[in-house]
Amino acid sequence: MLLGDENGVTIQGSLNYSISLRNEIELKDGDWVEILNFEVGLATDLYRLTKNKYRIKFTESTLFTKIEPLNGSNFLCCANFRAIKRGLYHPKYCVGDLIAHQQPDPANIYNTFFYSMEFSLISLGFTHIKCVAYGALAHNLNAFWRSTTEDVVVCVLRLWRIEWGTGGFKYVTNLQGGSEILFDTDIPDIQFFKAQIPFIEF
Template identity: 20%
Template sequence: MAGQYELINTLGADKQSPKIRVRVLHTWIDKRKYGDSREFIFADEQGDRVQATIKLSLCSRYEGKLVKNKSYLISDFSLINKYYNIMYKHCIGEYRINFGYNTKIREITFPNIPSDVFNFVPYPNIGDVSEDNKFLIDIIGSLISIGVLKTFTKDGEVKENVTLDLEDLCGLKLRCVLWGTMAHAILRYVKENVDGPYIVALQFAKIQYSNIGEIEVSNTLCSSRLLINDDIPELQDFRSRGCTCYDDLRKVEDHVYPTFKDACFALGLLDDDKEYIAGINEANEWASSDYVRRLFVVLLVANNMSRPEHVWECCWKEFAEDIAYRLHNIVPIQVHMCQTIL
Protein backbone atom coordinates (compact mmCIF):
# COMPACT_ATOMS: atom_id res chain seq x y z
CA MET A 1 0.00 0.00 0.00
CA ALA A 2 1.35 3.43 -0.95
CA GLY A 3 -0.74 5.85 1.07
CA GLN A 4 -4.29 5.53 -0.23
CA TYR A 5 -3.14 3.99 -3.49
CA GLU A 6 -2.52 0.38 -4.44
CA LEU A 7 0.75 -0.54 -6.06
CA ILE A 8 0.46 -2.61 -9.21
CA ASN A 9 2.16 -5.63 -7.67
CA THR A 10 -0.44 -5.73 -4.87
CA LEU A 11 -3.51 -5.76 -7.11
CA GLY A 12 -5.65 -8.85 -6.59
CA ALA A 13 -9.19 -10.16 -6.50
CA ASP A 14 -9.34 -9.55 -2.74
CA LYS A 15 -8.91 -5.79 -3.09
CA GLN A 16 -12.06 -3.75 -2.64
CA SER A 17 -12.42 -0.56 -4.74
CA PRO A 18 -8.68 -0.15 -5.39
CA LYS A 19 -7.15 3.10 -6.57
CA ILE A 20 -3.95 3.29 -8.57
CA ARG A 21 -1.58 6.12 -9.44
CA VAL A 22 0.01 5.37 -12.82
CA ARG A 23 1.53 6.76 -15.99
CA VAL A 24 0.38 5.77 -19.50
CA LEU A 25 3.35 4.15 -21.24
CA HIS A 26 1.76 2.72 -24.35
CA THR A 27 -1.60 2.32 -26.08
CA TRP A 28 -2.98 0.53 -29.14
CA ILE A 29 -6.16 -0.87 -30.70
CA ASP A 30 -6.35 -4.65 -30.27
CA LYS A 31 -8.15 -6.61 -32.98
CA ARG A 32 -10.06 -9.50 -31.44
CA LYS A 33 -12.40 -12.21 -32.54
CA TYR A 34 -15.04 -11.15 -30.01
CA GLY A 35 -14.68 -7.39 -30.48
CA ASP A 36 -11.93 -4.80 -30.68
CA SER A 37 -10.65 -2.89 -27.66
CA ARG A 38 -8.34 -0.05 -26.69
CA GLU A 39 -5.38 -1.42 -24.70
CA PHE A 40 -3.00 0.43 -22.40
CA ILE A 41 0.19 -0.28 -20.50
CA PHE A 42 0.38 1.54 -17.16
CA ALA A 43 3.38 1.85 -14.81
CA ASP A 44 3.59 2.94 -11.18
CA GLU A 45 6.38 4.54 -9.14
CA GLN A 46 8.01 1.16 -8.54
CA GLY A 47 8.38 0.53 -12.25
CA ASP A 48 5.83 -2.29 -12.35
CA ARG A 49 3.59 -2.57 -15.39
CA VAL A 50 -0.03 -3.61 -15.85
CA GLN A 51 -2.22 -3.93 -18.91
CA ALA A 52 -5.62 -2.20 -19.03
CA THR A 53 -8.55 -2.72 -21.38
CA ILE A 54 -11.35 -0.46 -22.57
CA LYS A 55 -13.97 -2.09 -24.78
CA LEU A 56 -14.42 -0.23 -28.03
CA SER A 57 -18.03 0.49 -27.12
CA LEU A 58 -16.75 2.55 -24.15
CA CYS A 59 -13.85 4.27 -25.90
CA SER A 60 -15.87 7.38 -26.72
CA ARG A 61 -16.55 7.84 -23.00
CA TYR A 62 -12.82 8.00 -22.26
CA GLU A 63 -11.73 9.73 -25.45
CA GLY A 64 -8.83 12.11 -24.73
CA LYS A 65 -8.81 11.28 -21.01
CA LEU A 66 -5.85 8.90 -21.14
CA VAL A 67 -2.86 10.40 -22.95
CA LYS A 68 0.52 8.74 -23.36
CA ASN A 69 3.23 9.91 -20.92
CA LYS A 70 0.72 11.57 -18.58
CA SER A 71 -0.08 10.39 -15.05
CA TYR A 72 -3.53 9.62 -13.63
CA LEU A 73 -5.39 8.55 -10.54
CA ILE A 74 -7.74 5.72 -11.59
CA SER A 75 -10.43 4.09 -9.47
CA ASP A 76 -13.65 2.05 -9.70
CA PHE A 77 -12.27 -0.47 -12.17
CA SER A 78 -12.48 -4.25 -12.18
CA LEU A 79 -9.77 -6.90 -12.51
CA ILE A 80 -9.96 -9.69 -15.08
CA ASN A 81 -7.78 -12.67 -15.85
CA LYS A 82 -4.61 -11.81 -17.76
CA TYR A 83 -5.56 -14.05 -20.71
CA TYR A 84 -9.26 -13.39 -20.89
CA ASN A 85 -10.15 -12.74 -24.53
CA ILE A 86 -6.56 -11.89 -25.55
CA MET A 87 -3.80 -13.79 -27.33
CA TYR A 88 -0.68 -12.43 -25.61
CA LYS A 89 0.31 -11.43 -22.11
CA HIS A 90 2.17 -8.10 -21.96
CA CYS A 91 2.86 -7.85 -18.21
CA ILE A 92 3.91 -10.16 -15.40
CA GLY A 93 0.87 -9.76 -13.12
CA GLU A 94 -2.02 -12.21 -12.95
CA TYR A 95 -4.66 -9.59 -13.74
CA ARG A 96 -5.60 -6.92 -16.24
CA ILE A 97 -7.47 -3.74 -15.42
CA ASN A 98 -10.89 -3.54 -17.04
CA PHE A 99 -12.52 -0.14 -17.46
CA GLY A 100 -16.24 0.02 -16.87
CA TYR A 101 -18.85 2.68 -17.43
CA ASN A 102 -18.24 4.21 -13.98
CA THR A 103 -14.45 4.03 -13.87
CA LYS A 104 -13.04 7.36 -12.68
CA ILE A 105 -9.95 9.04 -14.15
CA ARG A 106 -8.23 12.16 -12.87
CA GLU A 107 -5.04 13.60 -14.32
CA ILE A 108 -2.34 14.29 -11.72
CA THR A 109 1.22 15.58 -11.60
CA PHE A 110 3.49 12.88 -10.23
CA PRO A 111 7.01 12.89 -11.70
CA ASN A 112 8.19 9.87 -9.67
CA ILE A 113 6.70 7.46 -12.22
CA PRO A 114 9.19 6.56 -14.99
CA SER A 115 8.27 7.48 -18.54
CA ASP A 116 9.52 4.13 -19.88
CA VAL A 117 9.83 0.73 -18.24
CA PHE A 118 11.66 -2.16 -19.88
CA ASN A 119 12.16 -5.73 -18.71
CA PHE A 120 14.88 -6.89 -21.06
CA VAL A 121 15.33 -10.65 -21.22
CA PRO A 122 18.92 -11.95 -21.68
CA TYR A 123 19.25 -13.94 -24.90
CA PRO A 124 20.10 -17.25 -23.17
CA ASN A 125 16.93 -16.97 -21.04
CA ILE A 126 14.46 -16.40 -23.88
CA GLY A 127 13.84 -20.12 -24.27
CA ASP A 128 12.92 -20.34 -20.58
CA VAL A 129 9.90 -18.06 -20.95
CA SER A 130 6.93 -20.33 -20.32
CA GLU A 131 3.20 -20.29 -20.99
CA ASP A 132 3.49 -21.53 -24.58
CA ASN A 133 5.37 -18.40 -25.66
CA LYS A 134 2.29 -16.25 -25.05
CA PHE A 135 4.27 -13.94 -22.78
CA LEU A 136 5.70 -10.98 -24.72
CA ILE A 137 9.24 -9.90 -23.89
CA ASP A 138 11.56 -6.91 -24.29
CA ILE A 139 14.87 -7.42 -26.08
CA ILE A 140 17.79 -5.13 -26.89
CA GLY A 141 20.88 -5.51 -29.03
CA SER A 142 23.22 -4.04 -31.59
CA LEU A 143 22.18 -4.49 -35.21
CA ILE A 144 24.88 -6.53 -36.96
CA SER A 145 23.11 -7.55 -40.18
CA ILE A 146 19.87 -6.84 -42.01
CA GLY A 147 18.30 -8.44 -45.06
CA VAL A 148 16.11 -7.05 -47.80
CA LEU A 149 12.37 -6.49 -47.73
CA LYS A 150 10.48 -9.65 -48.68
CA THR A 151 6.96 -9.50 -50.07
CA PHE A 152 4.59 -12.45 -50.41
CA THR A 153 0.89 -13.27 -50.39
CA LYS A 154 -0.75 -15.39 -47.72
CA ASP A 155 -4.47 -16.13 -47.59
CA GLY A 156 -4.99 -13.47 -50.22
CA GLU A 157 -3.24 -10.78 -48.15
CA VAL A 158 0.05 -9.14 -49.10
CA LYS A 159 2.62 -9.37 -46.30
CA GLU A 160 6.11 -7.86 -45.94
CA ASN A 161 8.97 -8.63 -43.59
CA VAL A 162 12.69 -8.19 -43.10
CA THR A 163 15.09 -10.43 -41.18
CA LEU A 164 17.86 -8.99 -39.03
CA ASP A 165 20.40 -10.18 -36.48
CA LEU A 166 21.00 -8.53 -33.10
CA GLU A 167 23.99 -9.02 -30.82
CA ASP A 168 24.12 -8.53 -27.07
CA LEU A 169 27.06 -7.28 -24.99
CA CYS A 170 28.34 -10.86 -24.59
CA GLY A 171 28.53 -11.43 -28.35
CA LEU A 172 25.46 -13.70 -28.44
CA LYS A 173 23.24 -13.34 -31.51
CA LEU A 174 19.47 -13.31 -31.90
CA ARG A 175 17.45 -13.53 -35.11
CA CYS A 176 14.61 -11.02 -35.36
CA VAL A 177 11.84 -10.81 -37.98
CA LEU A 178 10.04 -7.49 -38.36
CA TRP A 179 6.72 -7.30 -40.19
CA GLY A 180 4.78 -4.55 -41.91
CA THR A 181 5.42 -0.95 -40.90
CA MET A 182 8.29 -1.92 -38.57
CA ALA A 183 10.12 -3.60 -41.44
CA HIS A 184 9.85 -0.39 -43.46
CA ALA A 185 10.81 1.72 -40.42
CA ILE A 186 14.12 -0.01 -39.72
CA LEU A 187 15.09 -0.19 -43.40
CA ARG A 188 14.35 3.52 -43.78
CA TYR A 189 16.37 4.38 -40.65
CA VAL A 190 19.42 2.43 -41.79
CA LYS A 191 19.20 4.04 -45.24
CA GLU A 192 18.94 7.56 -43.82
CA ASN A 193 21.58 7.01 -41.13
CA VAL A 194 24.47 5.28 -42.86
CA ASP A 195 26.91 5.42 -39.95
CA GLY A 196 26.24 2.96 -37.15
CA PRO A 197 26.15 1.52 -34.66
CA TYR A 198 22.40 0.89 -34.42
CA ILE A 199 21.12 0.00 -30.96
CA VAL A 200 17.71 -1.65 -31.37
CA ALA A 201 15.08 -2.41 -28.73
CA LEU A 202 11.91 -4.34 -29.48
CA GLN A 203 9.35 -4.06 -26.69
CA PHE A 204 6.54 -6.61 -26.42
CA ALA A 205 8.15 -9.02 -28.86
CA LYS A 206 6.73 -12.48 -29.37
CA ILE A 207 8.86 -15.61 -29.27
CA GLN A 208 8.78 -18.05 -32.16
CA TYR A 209 10.86 -20.81 -33.69
CA SER A 210 12.40 -20.90 -37.15
CA ASN A 211 12.06 -23.78 -39.59
CA ILE A 212 15.21 -25.35 -38.14
CA GLY A 213 14.04 -24.98 -34.55
CA GLU A 214 16.09 -21.92 -33.56
CA ILE A 215 14.59 -19.28 -31.27
CA GLU A 216 13.77 -15.95 -32.86
CA VAL A 217 11.55 -12.98 -32.04
CA SER A 218 9.18 -10.83 -34.05
CA ASN A 219 6.76 -7.96 -33.57
CA THR A 220 3.07 -8.41 -32.93
CA LEU A 221 0.47 -6.97 -35.23
CA CYS A 222 -0.45 -4.00 -33.00
CA SER A 223 1.27 -3.71 -29.65
CA SER A 224 5.04 -4.03 -30.20
CA ARG A 225 7.32 -0.98 -29.99
CA LEU A 226 10.49 -0.54 -32.05
CA LEU A 227 13.20 1.83 -30.83
CA ILE A 228 16.39 2.56 -32.79
CA ASN A 229 19.09 4.70 -31.17
CA ASP A 230 16.42 6.48 -29.12
CA ASP A 231 17.59 9.00 -26.53
CA ILE A 232 16.52 6.98 -23.50
CA PRO A 233 18.70 5.72 -20.63
CA GLU A 234 18.40 2.03 -21.49
CA LEU A 235 19.68 2.43 -25.05
CA GLN A 236 22.32 4.96 -24.01
CA ASP A 237 23.60 2.57 -21.35
CA PHE A 238 23.82 -0.28 -23.85
CA ARG A 239 25.74 1.96 -26.26
CA SER A 240 28.12 3.20 -23.55
CA ARG A 241 28.97 -0.36 -22.50
CA GLY A 242 29.32 -1.53 -26.09
CA CYS A 243 31.14 -0.27 -29.17
CA THR A 244 30.44 3.21 -30.56
CA CYS A 245 32.74 3.10 -33.62
CA TYR A 246 34.81 0.66 -35.65
CA ASP A 247 37.97 1.56 -33.72
CA ASP A 248 36.29 0.16 -30.62
CA LEU A 249 35.95 -3.18 -32.36
CA ARG A 250 39.74 -3.28 -32.84
CA LYS A 251 40.54 -2.18 -29.28
CA VAL A 252 41.78 -4.66 -26.68
CA GLU A 253 42.93 -3.33 -23.29
CA ASP A 254 43.21 0.24 -24.62
CA HIS A 255 45.36 -0.85 -27.58
CA VAL A 256 43.86 -0.41 -31.07
CA TYR A 257 45.06 -3.19 -33.37
CA PRO A 258 45.52 -2.54 -37.11
CA THR A 259 43.02 -5.22 -38.18
CA PHE A 260 39.94 -6.93 -36.74
CA LYS A 261 41.74 -10.28 -37.03
CA ASP A 262 44.62 -9.01 -34.88
CA ALA A 263 42.14 -7.87 -32.25
CA CYS A 264 40.44 -11.26 -32.26
CA PHE A 265 43.84 -12.93 -31.94
CA ALA A 266 44.67 -10.76 -28.92
CA LEU A 267 41.36 -11.74 -27.31
CA GLY A 268 42.16 -15.41 -27.81
CA LEU A 269 39.28 -15.93 -30.23
CA LEU A 270 41.56 -17.30 -32.95
CA ASP A 271 44.10 -20.11 -32.98
CA ASP A 272 47.70 -19.04 -32.44
CA ASP A 273 48.99 -21.16 -35.41
CA LYS A 274 51.58 -22.87 -33.18
CA GLU A 275 50.83 -26.25 -34.71
CA TYR A 276 51.59 -24.93 -38.21
CA ILE A 277 54.83 -23.31 -37.08
CA ALA A 278 55.87 -26.54 -35.32
CA GLY A 279 54.99 -28.58 -38.43
CA ILE A 280 57.10 -26.36 -40.67
CA ASN A 281 60.05 -26.56 -38.25
CA GLU A 282 59.73 -30.34 -38.09
CA ALA A 283 59.55 -30.68 -41.87
CA ASN A 284 62.63 -28.47 -42.20
CA GLU A 285 64.68 -31.07 -40.26
CA TRP A 286 64.26 -33.79 -42.90
CA ALA A 287 62.96 -32.09 -46.04
CA SER A 288 64.46 -29.63 -48.50
CA SER A 289 63.76 -25.91 -48.30
CA ASP A 290 61.87 -26.15 -51.57
CA TYR A 291 59.54 -28.71 -49.97
CA VAL A 292 59.06 -26.48 -46.90
CA ARG A 293 58.16 -23.53 -49.12
CA ARG A 294 55.63 -25.66 -51.00
CA LEU A 295 54.18 -26.80 -47.67
CA PHE A 296 53.62 -23.15 -46.70
CA VAL A 297 51.89 -22.52 -50.03
CA VAL A 298 49.58 -25.49 -49.40
CA LEU A 299 48.66 -24.02 -46.01
CA LEU A 300 47.98 -20.65 -47.63
CA VAL A 301 45.70 -22.16 -50.28
CA ALA A 302 43.85 -24.21 -47.66
CA ASN A 303 43.25 -21.00 -45.65
CA ASN A 304 43.77 -22.85 -42.37
CA MET A 305 46.09 -20.35 -40.68
CA SER A 306 44.61 -17.57 -38.60
CA ARG A 307 47.54 -15.19 -39.25
CA PRO A 308 49.66 -16.29 -42.22
CA GLU A 309 51.90 -13.24 -41.85
CA HIS A 310 52.73 -14.31 -38.29
CA VAL A 311 53.70 -17.81 -39.49
CA TRP A 312 55.86 -16.20 -42.20
CA GLU A 313 57.66 -14.02 -39.66
CA CYS A 314 58.42 -17.08 -37.53
CA CYS A 315 59.54 -19.37 -40.38
CA TRP A 316 61.02 -17.25 -43.17
CA LYS A 317 64.56 -18.33 -42.31
CA GLU A 318 63.60 -21.98 -42.85
CA PHE A 319 62.11 -21.05 -46.23
CA ALA A 320 65.35 -19.28 -47.23
CA GLU A 321 67.98 -21.77 -46.07
CA ASP A 322 68.97 -22.84 -49.61
CA ILE A 323 68.92 -19.35 -51.13
CA ALA A 324 72.66 -18.78 -50.59
CA TYR A 325 73.45 -22.14 -52.24
CA ARG A 326 71.18 -21.34 -55.19
CA LEU A 327 72.74 -17.90 -55.66
CA HIS A 328 76.26 -19.43 -55.48
CA ASN A 329 75.35 -21.79 -58.33
CA ILE A 330 73.55 -19.19 -60.43
CA VAL A 331 76.18 -16.40 -60.33
CA PRO A 332 79.10 -18.42 -61.89
CA ILE A 333 76.83 -19.54 -64.73
CA GLN A 334 75.83 -15.95 -65.49
CA VAL A 335 79.52 -14.87 -65.45
CA HIS A 336 80.50 -17.72 -67.80
CA MET A 337 77.69 -16.76 -70.21
CA CYS A 338 78.86 -13.13 -70.27
CA GLN A 339 82.46 -14.17 -71.01
CA THR A 340 81.31 -16.43 -73.85
CA ILE A 341 79.29 -13.64 -75.44
CA LEU A 342 82.17 -11.22 -75.23
Protein backbone atom coordinates in the same frame (compact mmCIF):
# COMPACT_ATOMS: atom_id res chain seq x y z
CA MET B 1 -4.15 0.07 -23.96
CA LEU B 2 -0.82 -0.78 -22.36
CA LEU B 3 -0.02 0.63 -18.93
CA GLY B 4 3.28 0.75 -17.07
CA ASP B 5 4.13 1.77 -13.51
CA GLU B 6 7.18 3.59 -12.14
CA ASN B 7 9.00 0.26 -11.72
CA GLY B 8 8.60 -0.73 -15.37
CA VAL B 9 5.90 -3.38 -14.75
CA THR B 10 3.48 -3.40 -17.68
CA ILE B 11 -0.08 -4.68 -17.88
CA GLN B 12 -2.72 -4.64 -20.59
CA GLY B 13 -5.94 -2.74 -19.94
CA SER B 14 -9.21 -2.47 -21.83
CA LEU B 15 -11.80 0.30 -22.01
CA ASN B 16 -15.17 -0.56 -23.53
CA TYR B 17 -16.48 1.82 -26.19
CA SER B 18 -19.71 2.22 -24.19
CA ILE B 19 -17.78 3.66 -21.22
CA SER B 20 -16.94 7.36 -21.23
CA LEU B 21 -14.18 8.93 -19.17
CA ARG B 22 -15.39 11.31 -16.49
CA ASN B 23 -14.64 15.03 -16.40
CA GLU B 24 -13.81 14.93 -20.12
CA ILE B 25 -10.31 13.66 -19.32
CA GLU B 26 -8.17 12.90 -22.36
CA LEU B 27 -5.54 10.18 -22.02
CA LYS B 28 -2.46 10.54 -24.20
CA ASP B 29 0.56 8.35 -24.78
CA GLY B 30 3.08 9.00 -22.00
CA ASP B 31 0.60 10.48 -19.49
CA TRP B 32 0.97 9.60 -15.80
CA VAL B 33 -2.37 8.82 -14.16
CA GLU B 34 -3.75 7.43 -10.93
CA ILE B 35 -6.43 4.80 -11.58
CA LEU B 36 -9.05 3.78 -9.02
CA ASN B 37 -11.91 1.25 -9.12
CA PHE B 38 -11.02 -1.25 -11.82
CA GLU B 39 -11.37 -5.01 -12.27
CA VAL B 40 -8.46 -7.47 -12.47
CA GLY B 41 -8.65 -10.80 -14.29
CA LEU B 42 -6.43 -13.41 -15.91
CA ALA B 43 -5.10 -12.64 -19.39
CA THR B 44 -6.24 -15.68 -21.37
CA ASP B 45 -5.92 -14.22 -24.87
CA LEU B 46 -3.77 -16.04 -27.41
CA TYR B 47 -2.07 -12.75 -28.34
CA ARG B 48 -0.92 -10.38 -25.63
CA LEU B 49 1.06 -7.14 -25.52
CA THR B 50 2.84 -8.05 -22.28
CA LYS B 51 4.03 -11.14 -20.39
CA ASN B 52 1.88 -10.16 -17.41
CA LYS B 53 -0.58 -12.97 -16.64
CA TYR B 54 -3.20 -10.46 -15.54
CA ARG B 55 -5.09 -7.71 -17.32
CA ILE B 56 -7.25 -4.91 -16.01
CA LYS B 57 -10.69 -3.82 -17.16
CA PHE B 58 -12.08 -0.35 -16.64
CA THR B 59 -15.72 0.08 -15.62
CA GLU B 60 -18.24 2.91 -15.24
CA SER B 61 -16.91 3.56 -11.73
CA THR B 62 -13.24 3.75 -12.78
CA LEU B 63 -11.60 7.08 -11.94
CA PHE B 64 -8.62 8.53 -13.82
CA THR B 65 -6.64 11.40 -12.31
CA LYS B 66 -3.63 12.88 -14.09
CA ILE B 67 -0.57 13.18 -11.84
CA GLU B 68 2.98 14.46 -12.07
CA PRO B 69 5.57 11.90 -13.30
CA LEU B 70 7.02 9.73 -10.53
CA ASN B 71 10.37 9.40 -12.29
CA GLY B 72 12.21 10.92 -15.22
CA SER B 73 11.30 8.25 -17.77
CA ASN B 74 8.14 8.78 -19.79
CA PHE B 75 8.05 5.83 -22.18
CA LEU B 76 6.66 2.36 -21.57
CA CYS B 77 9.80 0.56 -20.44
CA CYS B 78 10.48 3.11 -17.67
CA ALA B 79 14.14 2.14 -17.82
CA ASN B 80 16.80 3.71 -15.64
CA PHE B 81 19.46 4.26 -18.30
CA ARG B 82 22.11 5.32 -15.80
CA ALA B 83 21.86 1.95 -14.07
CA ILE B 84 22.65 0.04 -17.27
CA LYS B 85 25.39 2.28 -18.68
CA ARG B 86 28.14 -0.09 -17.55
CA GLY B 87 26.65 -2.88 -19.66
CA LEU B 88 27.59 -1.01 -22.81
CA TYR B 89 31.29 -1.47 -22.13
CA HIS B 90 31.05 -5.13 -23.18
CA PRO B 91 30.38 -5.71 -26.90
CA LYS B 92 28.43 -8.88 -26.18
CA TYR B 93 25.84 -6.94 -24.24
CA CYS B 94 25.27 -3.79 -26.28
CA VAL B 95 21.82 -2.71 -25.15
CA GLY B 96 19.61 -2.20 -28.18
CA ASP B 97 22.16 -3.64 -30.62
CA LEU B 98 20.65 -4.99 -33.85
CA ILE B 99 22.65 -8.20 -33.93
CA ALA B 100 21.09 -10.02 -36.86
CA HIS B 101 18.65 -9.48 -39.67
CA GLN B 102 17.45 -11.43 -42.66
CA GLN B 103 16.76 -9.85 -46.03
CA PRO B 104 13.22 -10.43 -47.30
CA ASP B 105 12.41 -12.46 -50.36
CA PRO B 106 13.05 -10.17 -53.37
CA ALA B 107 9.81 -11.36 -54.92
CA ASN B 108 7.90 -9.75 -52.05
CA ILE B 109 9.84 -6.52 -51.67
CA TYR B 110 7.14 -4.41 -53.36
CA ASN B 111 4.28 -6.08 -51.51
CA THR B 112 3.82 -4.04 -48.32
CA PHE B 113 2.02 -6.77 -46.42
CA PHE B 114 4.43 -9.63 -47.18
CA TYR B 115 7.65 -7.64 -46.86
CA SER B 116 9.26 -8.82 -43.63
CA MET B 117 12.49 -8.78 -41.67
CA GLU B 118 13.75 -11.04 -38.91
CA PHE B 119 16.14 -9.56 -36.36
CA SER B 120 17.22 -9.93 -32.76
CA LEU B 121 17.59 -7.40 -29.98
CA ILE B 122 19.26 -7.57 -26.60
CA SER B 123 16.87 -6.34 -23.93
CA LEU B 124 17.71 -4.24 -20.89
CA GLY B 125 17.92 -7.52 -18.98
CA PHE B 126 20.55 -8.80 -21.47
CA THR B 127 18.11 -11.31 -22.98
CA HIS B 128 18.13 -12.00 -26.72
CA ILE B 129 14.67 -11.39 -28.16
CA LYS B 130 13.67 -12.69 -31.58
CA CYS B 131 11.63 -10.15 -33.56
CA VAL B 132 9.77 -10.17 -36.88
CA ALA B 133 8.74 -6.92 -38.56
CA TYR B 134 6.20 -6.73 -41.40
CA GLY B 135 5.06 -4.13 -43.90
CA ALA B 136 6.01 -0.46 -43.80
CA LEU B 137 7.73 -0.86 -40.44
CA ALA B 138 10.05 -3.49 -41.94
CA HIS B 139 10.87 -1.04 -44.77
CA ASN B 140 11.70 1.68 -42.23
CA LEU B 141 13.86 -0.68 -40.20
CA ASN B 142 15.75 -1.82 -43.29
CA ALA B 143 16.37 1.79 -44.36
CA PHE B 144 17.64 2.71 -40.91
CA TRP B 145 19.90 -0.34 -40.71
CA ARG B 146 21.49 0.48 -44.07
CA SER B 147 22.06 4.14 -43.24
CA THR B 148 23.25 4.14 -39.63
CA THR B 149 26.94 4.28 -38.79
CA GLU B 150 26.48 4.24 -35.01
CA ASP B 151 28.42 1.74 -32.90
CA VAL B 152 25.59 1.56 -30.37
CA VAL B 153 21.94 1.74 -31.42
CA VAL B 154 19.30 1.99 -28.72
CA CYS B 155 15.66 1.45 -29.61
CA VAL B 156 12.26 0.94 -28.04
CA LEU B 157 9.56 -1.36 -29.40
CA ARG B 158 6.21 0.26 -28.67
CA LEU B 159 3.01 -1.80 -28.79
CA TRP B 160 4.41 -4.97 -30.34
CA ARG B 161 2.59 -8.29 -30.03
CA ILE B 162 4.04 -11.29 -28.22
CA GLU B 163 3.59 -14.58 -30.08
CA TRP B 164 3.29 -17.58 -27.79
CA GLY B 165 3.98 -21.18 -28.71
CA THR B 166 4.70 -24.55 -27.14
CA GLY B 167 6.86 -23.93 -24.11
CA GLY B 168 6.10 -20.21 -23.90
CA PHE B 169 7.53 -17.14 -25.62
CA LYS B 170 8.38 -17.43 -29.35
CA TYR B 171 8.98 -13.94 -30.73
CA VAL B 172 7.51 -10.45 -30.92
CA THR B 173 5.97 -8.92 -34.03
CA ASN B 174 4.38 -5.63 -34.99
CA LEU B 175 0.67 -4.88 -35.25
CA GLN B 176 -0.22 -3.40 -38.64
CA GLY B 177 -0.78 0.32 -38.22
CA GLY B 178 -0.28 0.33 -34.45
CA SER B 179 3.31 -0.63 -33.60
CA GLU B 180 6.39 1.57 -33.63
CA ILE B 181 10.13 1.09 -33.37
CA LEU B 182 11.68 4.22 -31.88
CA PHE B 183 15.37 4.93 -32.31
CA ASP B 184 17.75 7.27 -30.53
CA THR B 185 16.54 10.50 -32.10
CA ASP B 186 12.92 9.76 -31.19
CA ILE B 187 13.39 9.60 -27.41
CA PRO B 188 14.98 12.38 -25.32
CA ASP B 189 15.82 9.88 -22.54
CA ILE B 190 18.04 7.93 -24.93
CA GLN B 191 19.75 11.07 -26.20
CA PHE B 192 20.63 12.03 -22.63
CA PHE B 193 21.78 8.48 -21.92
CA LYS B 194 24.06 8.23 -24.96
CA ALA B 195 25.56 11.64 -24.21
CA GLN B 196 27.03 10.09 -21.06
CA ILE B 197 28.76 7.25 -22.93
CA PRO B 198 32.44 7.95 -23.60
CA PHE B 199 33.64 7.16 -27.13
CA ILE B 200 35.02 3.62 -27.10
CA GLU B 201 35.64 1.08 -29.83
CA PHE B 202 33.58 -2.09 -29.59
